[in-house]
Amino acid sequence: MQRNVRGVLLAVLIWGLFWGSTPLLAARPVQVVATFSILQDFVEQVGGEAVTVSSLVPLGADPHTWEPSPREAGLVARAELVVANGAGFDDWLLPLVKSAARPGIPLLQLSEGLVPDVDHHDHGHGHGHTADPHLWLSVPNAVAYVERIAAALTELRPELGGFFVGRAQAYIQELWALDERFRAELETIPAESRVIITYHNAFGHLAERYGFAVVEFLVENPEAEPNPRDLGRLVELLGRLDRPVVFTEPQISSGTRYMQALAREAGAAVHVLYSDSLTSEVPTYLQMMAYNLQTLVEAWR
Numbered sequence: 001m002q003r004n005v006r007g008v009l010l011a012v013l014i015w016g017l018f019w020g021s022t023p024l025l026a027a028r029p030v031q032v033v034a035t036f037s038i039l040q041d042f043v044e045q046v047g048g049e050a051v052t053v054s055s056l057v058p059l060g061a062d063p064h065t066w067e068p069s070p071r072e073a074g075l076v077a078r079a080e081l082v083v084a085n086g087a088g089f090d091d092w093l094l095p096l097v098k099s100a101a102r103p104g105i106p107l108l109q110l111s112e113g114l115v116p117d118v119d120h121h122d123h124g125h126g127h128g129h130t131a132d133p134h135l136w137l138s139v140p141n142a143v144a145y146v147e148r149i150a151a152a153l154t155e156l157r158p159e160l161g162g163f164f165v166g167r168a169q170a171y172i173q174e175l176w177a178l179d180e181r182f183r184a185e186l187e188t189i190p191a192e193s194r195v196i197i198t199y200h201n202a203f204g205h206l207a208e209r210y211g212f213a214v215v216e217f218l219v220e221n222p223e224a225e226p227n228p229r230d231l232g233r234l235v236e237l238l239g240r241l242d243r244p245v246v247f248t249e250p251q252i253s254s255g256t257r258y259m260q261a262l263a264r265e266a267g268a269a270v271h272v273l274y275s276d277s278l279t280s281e282v283p284t285y286l287q288m289m290a291y292n293l294q295t296l297v298e299a300w301r
Contacts, residue, residue, distance in 0.1 A: 029049070030052070030156055031052055031080045031081075032054070032079060032080065032081045032082075033055075033081070033083070034053060034054070034056070035055070035057060035082075035083070036056070036057040037057065037058075038136055038278055038285055039055070039084070039085065039110065040053050040055040041278060041283075041285050042083075042146055042285065043083055043149055043153075045167065046146060046149045046150050046171065048167055050160050050164070051153065054075045059277065059278055059279060059283075060250070060251060060277055060278075060279045062252055063089070063276050063277065064222045065222060068092070068096050073096060073099070074100075076097060076101050079101065080105065081153070082097055082101060082105060082106070083108045084108065085110055085133060087109075087135065088133050089134070106156075108149070110135075110148055111133065111141075111145075132201055132203075132204035134205060136205075136285070137203060137205050137206040137292075138206055139175050139182065140209065142175055142285065143175050143176070146171055147168065147172070150168035179209075182209070182289075182293055183210060186210045186293070186296060186297065187211075190300065193242070193243055193245075193300045194211060195213065195216065196216070196273075196296075197237070198215070198217050198249065198259075198275075199217060199248065199249060199255030199256070199258060199259050200219050200220065200221060200249070201219075201220050202275040202276065203275065216234060218231070218259070222252045222254070222255060226258055231261075234246075238262075238266035238267075239266060243300055244263075244269070245299045246263050246266075246268050246271075247259070247271050247273040247295075248270060248272050248273075249275050250274065250279065251275075271299045272295060273292050274288045274292055
C-alpha cells in the first residue's frame with residue numbers, strides 16, 4: 001500500500017512540474033475536517049490556501065475525553081474529506097461521521113497499514129500488552145501521514161495534484177531533517193537514563209524510533225484512574241535510576257497532579273512533553289516535536 005501511494009504521488013508531482021503552477025484562486029478550497037489539531041496541521045502543510053481545515057477537538061484539549069457538540073456535527077456535514085488517526089485513537093468520530101457526513105464522503109484513517117502495536121513498557125512491571133496509537137510521534141510515521149494526505153487531496157482535486165505533492169515533498173524534507181536532529185541529539189543521553197515515564201501510554205513509537213529502552217506510564221488511557229499499586233511500582237522504578245525524571249502532558253490536568261505527586265515521592269525532576277494536542281505555545285507539529293526534543297535532552301543534561 002505504501003509503495004502504491006508513493007507511486008501515485010511521484011506521477012502527480014511529474015504532472016504538476018510539466019504543466020506548471022495551477023491558478024489556485026480559481027479553485028474552490030477543499031473542505032476538510034481533522035479529528036485533532038496535529039492532523040489539522042498536517043493537512044494545512046500539504047493543502048496550503050487550497051484547503052480549509054477544521055479540527056474537531058479544540059487546540060489544547062485532550063482528544064481522549066473530549067465530546068463532540070452540534071457545532072462539530074455541522075463541520076462534518078460540510079466536509080469533503082474527514083481525516084482521522086485510526087488505531088483506536090479517535091473511534092468516537094465514527095458515529096459522528098455516520099450520522100452527520102454526506103453519503104460517500106471519504107474517511108481517511110492515516111495509521112491504516114502502519115504498525116500500531118509498539119510495546120516497550122511491560123518489562124514485568126504489571127501492564128499487559130496494549131497498542132500505542134500515537135504513531136505520529138515517530139517522524140517516519142508522520143511522513144507516511146503526509147504522503148497519504150497529499151494522495152487523498154489529489155484524488156479530490158486532480159487539477160491541483162502538482163501543488164499538493166510539491167508542498168508535501170517540501171514539508172517532508174523538513175520532517176526528515178527533524179528526524180536527523182532527533183537521532184543525533186538523543187544519542188547524547190546515557191543508555192542507563194533512557195527511560196521515559198509519563199502519565200499515559202503515548203510514547204512507545206517515539207521510544208522505538210529514537211532508542212529509549214523503556215516507556216512506563218501510570219494509566220493506559222487518561223480516562224482511567226491510577227491505582228496505588230501502579231504508583232508504588234513507578235516509585236520503585238524511579239528509585240533505581242541515577243537521575244529519575246518524569247514527564248507530564250499539558251492537555252491532561254489530572255495526570256499532571258498525579259505525576260507531580262509521584263515525583264515528590266520519588267525525588268524525581270518533572271518535565272513537560274507534548275503528545276496529543278498542539279497549543280498556542282507549540283502551534284505546529286514541527287514546533288511541538290522540536291520542543292519535545294529539547295525537553296528530552298535537557299532532562300538528563
